[in-house]
Amino acid sequence: MEHKKALIKESGNTSDGIYELLRRKILEFTLLPGETLSENTLAAELGVSRSPVRDALSRLVSEGCIVVYPQRGTQVSKISLQRVRQFVFMRTVLEKQVLAELCATGIAEEHFEMLEQSLMLQRQHYETQSTSELLYEDLRMHQLLYEFCGHKSAWVPFNMLDCDMLRISCLQIRTYSYNVTMAAVDSWENALIEHRMMFDALRKRDTQAVCLLCSRHIEQIVWSGEDLRRIYPQYFELDIA
């Protein structure tokens, strides 16, 4: 317990530390979707008062990571495929525009090198099964694309709304790491190949190819989500769709 407290205190104020701790635990499935939480219990476990816990929870609510039922309880939000579809729609449309602009203007060689390096790191993390690092690097690569075409800050909202998508990615990696027999359908292997193909198309400034690859790549997340819902229905919202 005191150990956790020490970790929390590191990042400036207590509330921020709790926020980051809980967010990480949720995205890594240490706290499972649907699991109930309690301000009192959390505060006791972390050795702090309820105030910073409330602050942290409040922020997680605004990101859709947890849900609070007044006077009844708090729980880790279940993954909503509806939210995921909304998210995917937005990212697809925006990212196609970003890539189209990059094809139109071309990319500086130094920028290409940064992308290549990111892709290399991704493969590395993939082979060593460093889940968190892989996901982080994937996000960073997409972020770079926004940055290179002058829409750096248009990525920002996604950092607030990607809770469900990150959990799907994480769950997917875990599932297909443990079931080696299903390695054939491991779509992360696929994702890395698609990234490579996107780079090639970008070099050739082939707008159509890039956009097509981008759509398929992002929409893959929805398919993964639907697969995973069949395996872990308890982790998913039963939204009518």
Add this chain to the structure above:
Amino acid sequence: MEHKKALIKESGNTSDGIYELLRRKILEFTLLPGETLSENTLAAELGVSRSPVRDALSRLVSEGCIVVYPQRGTQVSKISLQRVRQFVFMRTVLEKQVLAELCATGIAEEHFEMLEQSLMLQRQHYETQSTSELLYEDLRMHQLLYEFCGHKSAWVPFNMLDCDMLRISCLQIRTYSYNVTMAAVDSWENALIEHRMMFDALRKRDTQAVCLLCSRHIEQIVWSGEDLRRIYPQYFELDIA
């Protein structure tokens, strides 16, 4: 003071009431950009404790309406043209996609009637200078478009991120209502006309025309913002751009 308290208590829990009150005041320029707030003062004025005030402020922070400097103070955020440009980029790209899909599939007549009714209300509110109602109806119309093409929930994030845009619209209306001599450049008159033209193009299912109108319409906000920054520089962030 007790009057305010009563208003707050109406909407369920105290914290929600304070949130809505403050948000409205900020969007309507009752609380000016850059104006400093104080948890203590607010709590005293509203006749409540600091807890619900803190909750409300926390939510407003996550929407970018206010900024908290730890141990130093809290202030209403200034309008950031950079954020506005990001926002406009996102809305333009998404909304063009939405309109393109609507052109492709066509719109049901009953849906058209809803849009027409909204436009009628807008003109009505415009003529009676009902600022809030006009802005609300404008948002609702755009929301309807998302809904009609099956991406209803893709609008949701905008409700969280539109703080700056709403303030620009509000400020614009106020400015050009008070200075009748500038009525010629009143771009809301323009906006209503553009809405009408967009409907016509939608009926004809003329994708190109709709998308062009849409771009111009939304990007108009950036121009308004830059105009207004010259008039009220104190309300704007001096972001390097």
Add this chain to the structure above:
DNA sequence: TGCAATATACTTGTATGTTAGTTTTTCTGG
């Protein structure tokens, strides 16, 4: 008067009571 050190009055962050509402448990009567 000018300046520096100190005291004071602010700010938000954190801790702890208290209240109101919900769920669960327990006791009581049949």
Add this chain to the structure above:
DNA sequence: CCAGAAAAACTAACATACAAGTATATTGCA
């Protein structure tokens, strides 16, 4: 053993108290 009511144990919402940091005002000295 079962049903139902009362009570106890939870929940988050709200109120208050304290701590830690910052800016300002004030005071004392040169």
